[in-house]
Amino acid sequence: MNTNLKDSNAALSTKTYNRNEVDKKTDNIYEAISIVSKRSEQINSEVKRELIEKLEEFATHNDSLNEVFENKEQIEVSKFYERLPKAHALALQEWLEDKIYYRKTDSDLEA
Template sequence: MNDLRKTEAPVSTVTIDKNKFDSPTENIYEAISVVAKRANQINAEIKKELIEKLEEFATYTDSLEEIFENKEQIEVSKFYEKLPKPHAIAIQEWLEGKIYHRNTEK
C-alpha cells in the first residue's frame, strides 16, 4: 500500500477541473468508474491495516463492563481519522497518473 502519510490528497472538499479529470479516458463516466473502483480498493486496504493495528492492542475479558483506555490505540484511531477519505486519495492518484486503467471493450 502507498504510504498514506505522503499523500497530497486534500482532507477537505476541493473543486477539480472536469477536463483535467476526464482527459485520460475522454469520458467522464468511465473516469468516475475507474476512480470509484480505486477508492474501494483503498478503503479495503485502510480498513485491513487499521484492524491489524488495533488487534495488537486488543484485550479480551469476560466482562463487558470492563473498558480499558489504551493511549496507543487511541493514537492509531486518531491517525486514521485524520487521513484524507479514500475517494480523495483515489482522485489524487488519478490526477497524478498513478492509476493504470484500460477499456476492455476497445
C-alpha cells in the same frame, strides 16, 4: 500498503476539480469516475484491513463487559487514521498524477 498515506497531498476537505483534467485520459467523465471509484474501494479496503490489524495488537479479550479499558496507543492509532484523507480523495489524486493503471477490456470495446 501501496499508497503512502503520510506523503499524499490529497485534499483533506471538499475540493473542486477541473472536469477537463479529470476526464482528460478517457474523454468520458463517467468512465473516469468509475475508474477512480474502483480505486477508492481498493484503498478503503486496504486502509480498513491495516487499521484492524493495528488495533488487534492492542486488543484485550475479556469476558467481562463491565470493564472498559482505555489504551492510549489504540486511541492514537485511531486518531491517525481519522485524520487521513478519505479514500476517494486519495484515488482522485492518484488518477490526476497518472498513478492508476487501467485498461479497456474486450467487452468494453464491443459496447
